[in-house]
Amino acid sequence: MVICLTGCRVMAPSYDIVLAGGRVIDPETSLDAIRNVGIRGDSIAIISAAPLTGRRTIDARNLVVAPGFIDLNQHAQTDSAYERMALDGVTMALELERGVSDIRRFIEGRRGRTIIHYGASASHLAARVLAWNQTLAPSINGPDAGIPSPTSGPVTNDAASPEQLRTMLDTLQSWVRAGALGIGMGLEYSPGSSRHEVIKVFHLAAAHHVPIFLHARSSARVDPGSSIDAFNEAIGAAAVSGAALHLAHVNSTCLRDSPECLAMIAGARARGLLITTEAYPYTAGMAAISSALFDPGWQEKRGITYGDIELPESGERLTRETFDRHHASPVARYVLIHMNPPEVVDRAIVDSLTAIASDGFVTHPRGAGSHARVLARYVRDQKTMTMSEAIRKMALLPALILERITPDARRVGRLQRGSAADIVVFDERAIQDVATYRAPTAASAGVRYLIVAGIVVVDNGSVVNGRFPGRPLVRRTSTADLAGRRIP
Numbered sequence: 001m002v003i004c005l006t007g008c009r010v011m012a013p014s015y016d017i018v019l020a021g022g023r024v025i026d027p028e029t030s031l032d033a034i035r036n037v038g039i040r041g042d043s044i045a046i047i048s049a050a051p052l053t054g055r056r057t058i059d060a061r062n063l064v065v066a067p068g069f070i071d072l073n074q075h076a077q078t079d080s081a082y083e084r085m086a087l088d089g090v091t092m093a094l095e096l097e098r099g100v101s102d103i104r105r106f107i108e109g110r111r112g113r114t115i116i117h118y119g120a121s122a123s124h125l126a127a128r129v130l131a132w133n134q135t136l137a138p139s140i141n142g143p144d145a146g147i148p149s150p151t152s153g154p155v156t157n158d159a160a161s162p163e164q165l166r167t168m169l170d171t172l173q174s175w176v177r178a179g180a181l182g183i184g185m186g187l188e189y190s191p192g193s194s195r196h197e198v199i200k201v202f203h204l205a206a207a208h209h210v211p212i213f214l215h216a217r218s219s220a221r222v223d224p225g226s227s228i229d230a231f232n233e234a235i236g237a238a239a240v241s242g243a244a245l246h247l248a249h250v251n252s253t254c255l256r257d258s259p260e261c262l263a264m265i266a267g268a269r270a271r272g273l274l275i276t277t278e279a280y281p282y283t284a285g286m287a288a289i290s291s292a293l294f295d296p297g298w299q300e301k302r303g304i305t306y307g308d309i310e311l312p313e314s315g316e317r318l319t320r321e322t323f324d325r326h327h328a329s330p331v332a333r334y335v336l337i338h339m340n341p342p343e344v345v346d347r348a349i350v351d352s353l354t355a356i357a358s359d360g361f362v363t364h365p366r367g368a369g370s371h372a373r374v375l376a377r378y379v380r381d382q383k384t385m386t387m388s389e390a391i392r393k394m395a396l397l398p399a400l401i402l403e404r405i406t407p408d409a410r411r412v413g414r415l416q417r418g419s420a421a422d423i424v425v426f427d428e429r430a431i432q433d434v435a436t437y438r439a440p441t442a443a444s445a446g447v448r449y450l451i452v453a454g455i456v457v458v459d460n461g462s463v464v465n466g467r468f469p470g471r472p473l474v475r476r477t478s479t480a481d482l483a484g485r486r487i488p
Helices: 079-086 103-108 124-131 162-177 195-207 227-241 250-270 298-302 320-327 342-350 366-381 387-403 407-411
Strands: 015-026 031-040 043-048 054-059 064-067 069-071 090-100 117-123 183-186 212-215 245-247 275-279 284-288 334-338 354-356 423-426 447-452 455-459
Touching (some): 015 423, 090 183, 090 447, 227 250, 245 250, 342 366, 366 387
Parallel strands (some): 015 054, 090 117
Antiparallel strands (some): 015 031, 284 334
16 A cells, blocks of 8 residues: 655556566567566557566566467367466467367357367368268367267268268358358368369368368378378369468378478478468377278378377277277277377477477377477477577467468467567476376476466466456458468
8 A cells, every 4th residue: 555645646557467577589579588578458568678567567587478379280179178278388279170060159159268269160071071961979179179080981981972062162161151260171081082072172261261271181101192192182282272271280190201291391382382380299199090090001001000009098009909899989089199200200390380289189198288398398408499489389380370361360479569468478497298198188387377368367387267368269351461461
């Protein structure tokens, strides 16, 4: 309390929150200096070397202050998953690779109920199920989130009739018009999708100025049908349609051929195509064992065998007998697939083209620890990436991809005056992924504060109950917005 006896004026604090004395990093302007950040409402009002006053001042000395991380490929869209993401430094989690089957229900079911921002693409796989007059399976990833991979059968393996294709395109168009951020395609899970179908979907995306978020047709090393062949298909479809293309998890799609796949992306970008990609920092992938990914020939394609498949809950490695039993089950049981050497993953993560995206599942540690793992493994321990470059990959690169879909994304992924107050404050000495294959939901350590839309949702390392500032990110584009824009 201030007592004024001489007629003086008591000045109100200038800012709602002040982050004082932290190492402030903005990957777009290359700022990396000790600064004070003033937040007013849901925006950054000032970044200053001079002291600031606020209603609340957070001591950020010896901590990194960075734009909140944006996860482009997060399947787990539940309340508990959002809390784990918050403790991993994520302020926005988007389901773009798989997509959702009803964007309206996905958005409205979460409005006012999430601690971080959210959004999704339209699911090509769900549209395929509906075109076959099949019932969509309930999502295991949260209310109205991405559907489980359908069991291998006609929906996944048969070519669409002209009528089914028209139904698919109409369905996808309605979802995009309702606010979906693009079209998510998992061609490895729907190998019956013809090249004609793929190009038609790409043309639809181009017509509505949204990207295709693609899990490529194959992750094999044997031609025909290699990952290089699959990337060639995708890049060709982008070229003939004019659609922007984002290729999911290059590390687990291309495996040992990741350098060649990245070179293909670089070559396409050099010739004006809008193609981006991502990687996650784990050596094991995950998929439903009953899905088309495990159709006959899977061992030869990937150079793996039954013993490389693991049940995540027990650590049991499969045999031919146990594989056949689980593969025949109609239940979408997810398994770990050990198929990627650490040196391949390490090279993909540090490549300048890759954004960081988790491909998160509840039953895989990447859903809880991907961003802390990048900071711990590559920045602090291996020193193969600078702190600024890691933040660029986890915040700015995703924002630049999203800018082509909605101007709202121009305020995220940066730490600048006027940017959204979506901020992570972490201890670079303590940041660490804790989740493992046996304990995939263990929260990361080292995030001290997370601010979403100007609201503190992680306070001194703990999630604050009852605060839900998360907002939906939805499609808002116009031809004028897109004219002449390129993804750096």
